[in-house]
Amino acid sequence: MGKILSEMFSAPILVRALIVGILVSLCAALLGVSLVLKRYSMIGDGLSHVGFGALAIAAVMNLAPMAVAIPVVILAAFLLLRLSSNSKIKGDSAIALISTGALAIGVMAVSMSHGVNIDLNSYLFGSIVSVSGGDVVISVILACAVLLMFVFFYTKIFAITFDESFAKATGINVNLYNMLIALLTAVTIVIGMRLMGSMLISSLIIFPALSSMRVFKSFKSVTICSAVVSVVTFVIGMIISYAADTPCGASIVCVNIAAFAGFFIAGAVVSRSK
Amino acid sequence: MALIKTEKLTLSYENMTVIENLNFEVKSGDYLCIVGENGSGKSTLVKALLGLKKPVGGSIEFGDGLIQKEIGYLPQQTSAQRDFPASVSEVVISGCLNSRGIRPFYSVKERKTAAENIERLGLTELKNRSYRELSGGQQQRVLLARALCATKKLLLLDEPVTGLDPMVTAEMYGLIEKINKSGVTVIMVTHDMASALRYASHILCLTENKDDGFFGTAAEFLESNASNFLKGGAANGQDTE
Numbered sequence: 293m294g295k296i297l298s299e300m301f302s303a304p305i306l307v308r309a310l311i312v313g314i315l316v317s318l319c320a321a322l323l324g325v326s327l328v329l330k331r332y333s334m335i336g337d338g339l340s341h342v343g344f345g346a347l348a349i350a351a352v353m354n355l356a357p358m359a360v361a362i363p364v365v366i367l368a369a370f371l372l373l374r375l376s377s378n379s380k381i382k383g384d385s386a387i388a389l390i391s392t393g394a395l396a397i398g399v400m401a402v403s404m405s406h407g408v409n410i411d412l413n414s415y416l417f418g419s420i421v422s423v424s425g426g427d428v429v430i431s432v433i434l435a436c437a438v439l440l441m442f443v444f445f446y447t448k449i450f451a452i453t454f455d456e457s458f459a460k461a462t463g464i465n466v467n468l469y470n471m472l473i474a475l476l477t478a479v480t481i482v483i484g485m486r487l488m489g490s491m492l493i494s495s496l497i498i499f500p501a502l503s504s505m506r507v508f509k510s511f512k513s514v515t516i517c518s519a520v521v522s523v524v525t526f527v528i529g530m531i532i533s534y535a536a537d538t539p540c541g542a543s544i545v546c547v548n549i550a551a552f553a554g555f556f557i558a559g560a561v562v563s564r565s566k
Numbered sequence: 567m568a569l570i571k572t573e574k575l576t577l578s579y580e581n582m583t584v585i586e587n588l589n590f591e592v593k594s595g596d597y598l599c600i601v602g603e604n605g606s607g608k609s610t611l612v613k614a615l616l617g618l619k620k621p622v623g624g625s626i627e628f629g630d631g632l633i634q635k636e637i638g639y640l641p642q643q644t645s646a647q648r649d650f651p652a653s654v655s656e657v658v659i660s661g662c663l664n665s666r667g668i669r670p671f672y673s674v675k676e677r678k679t680a681a682e683n684i685e686r687l688g689l690t691e692l693k694n695r696s697y698r699e700l701s702g703g704q705q706q707r708v709l710l711a712r713a714l715c716a717t718k719k720l721l722l723l724d725e726p727v728t729g730l731d732p733m734v735t736a737e738m739y740g741l742i743e744k745i746n747k748s749g750v751t752v753i754m755v756t757h758d759m760a761s762a763l764r765y766a767s768h769i770l771c772l773t774e775n776k777d778d779g780f781f782g783t784a785a786e787f788l789e790s791n792a793s794n795f796l797k798g799g800a801a802n803g804q805d806t807e
């Protein structure tokens with residue numbers, strides 16, 4: 293075990309992936325609590341598909357991938373937020389429409405670009421090689437933004453997540469906070485997507501929040517627990533991926549499944565013993 | 567000066583006018599019940615008073631130092647989901663948010679306000695329980711405590727007793743009456759005519775036909791034409807039997 297860890301830390305690619313991954317998992321878990329409770333978890337999924345489309349097109353047109361993907365996904369986030377706050381049912385299918393549409397466009401772009409060498413597999417399921425130095429910088433900035441937002445606006449985020457119309461009545465600018473959450477979610481997804489792949493990134497948003505909600509009963513404890521669960525499952529997943537030579541995204545999701553099962557059983561035991 | 571005064575207030579959705587030229591006023595200490603059939607615009611009026619819905623005509627004025635965002639609001643349907651993980655004290659203290667700027671944590675004073683209101687509504691035993699594990703009546707009391715945290719002057723309650731059993735309903739009315747006696751003005755939307763007449767000092771009746779509306783004291787209401795629909799309803803009931 294010690295040997296594996298020291299090996300991991302001596303490879304710059306892995307260190308980069310670990311830094312970015314830990315920060316992204318932290319952000320995803322914090323944002324995820326709010327998104328899951330507001331029934332917005334599908335937005336995360338939709339955004340990752342849009343991100344895939346944007347990355348594919350950027351690669352085909354030989355543009356900087358982040359410079360294209362981040363603004364496109366942010367725009368999509370605002371659009372999806374708009375759609376799903378207007379009317380529930382239509383919003384749902386609109387998300388499916390946008391996400392499958394973006395996926396298809398991405399696949400078309402990749403298949404038509406014969407000259408360009410694009411690793412479709414790493415786009416869909418992630419790879420640690422694609423994490424660049426620039427990603428490290430962006431994810432540090434992002435993590436600071438999310439943490440600051442959570443510390444300063446924690447009480448307001450609670451109010452908005454719990455009961456939007458009451459929050460509005462007490463003079464909170466609900467739209468502004470929703471947009472801020474959408475924006476940070478978009479950036480989290482684009483950065484995390486490189487590592488986790490666009491098919492798997494939304495699990496970082498959904499799993500830790502759902503696991504924590506099995507056992508914990510207050511907003512504060514659920515938030516703290518998801519942050520911890522998210523970072524711990526990420527690190528364990530990375531170690532397994534390195535040791536067993538499995539894809540990192542899928543390994544992390546599998547660890548999250550195990551964690552969810554554990555929390556599920558713990559929750560059942562706790563409520564039974566009452 | 568009245569606490570709230572509306573003049574020729576008109577509210578509409580897209581092209582459908584829900585309320586037209588409505589005039590009424592609420593003074594400090596009043597207990598106003600808003601009644602009317604489903605869809606007559608009661609919740610819409612409540613939203614306008616809270617500033618969640620912009621009037622298309624007329625005005626709403628606030629007096630006696632009342633600030634719009636310092637109204638304690640109990641929504642008809644909370645957008646909060648039933649399975650939301652939140653403790654009772656977290657929910658109650660979130661009512662204090664209107665009086666604060668950007669500060670990370672709740673102040674000692676806000677904690678005290680929340681504790682007082684938890685005690686006032688008899689929630690002390692429940693305060694560390696999870697909101698989602700409470701019964702409908704208990705949840706309603708928690709939301710009332712939250713509304714009280716947001717205000718010292720005016721409570722705006724949209725059908726606070728819907729779905730509660732008769733015992734709990736009576737308890738709820740008792741609490742609201744006590745709060746009103748302690749100097750908080752109450753505006754309550756209700757379908758429970760008997761209780762409205764029993765507790766309210768004033769009645770505002772909204773009707774489909776905008777001209778048949780009524781605003782006045784509870785005693786005046788009984789003698790007016792507006793209360794006819796109550797009697798009419800009873801008469802119809804007898805006919806069919």
Ligand SMILES: Nc1ncnc2c1ncn2[C@@H]1O[C@H](COP(=O)(O)OP(=O)(O)OP(=O)(O)O)[C@@H](O)[C@H]1O
Pocket residue numbers: 579584602603604605606607608609610611642
């Ligand atoms: N968001 C909305 N968009 C469009 N029309 C709406 C909206 N909300 C309410 N309405 C319409 O406005 C009218 C008044 O609705 P409102 O909710 O104010 O009635 P209410 O008196 O509170 O009814 P209830 O007793 O059922 O609660 C209804 O005809 C309703 O269909």
Ligand SMILES: [Mg+2]
Pocket residue numbers: 608609610642724
């Ligand atoms: Mg209503």
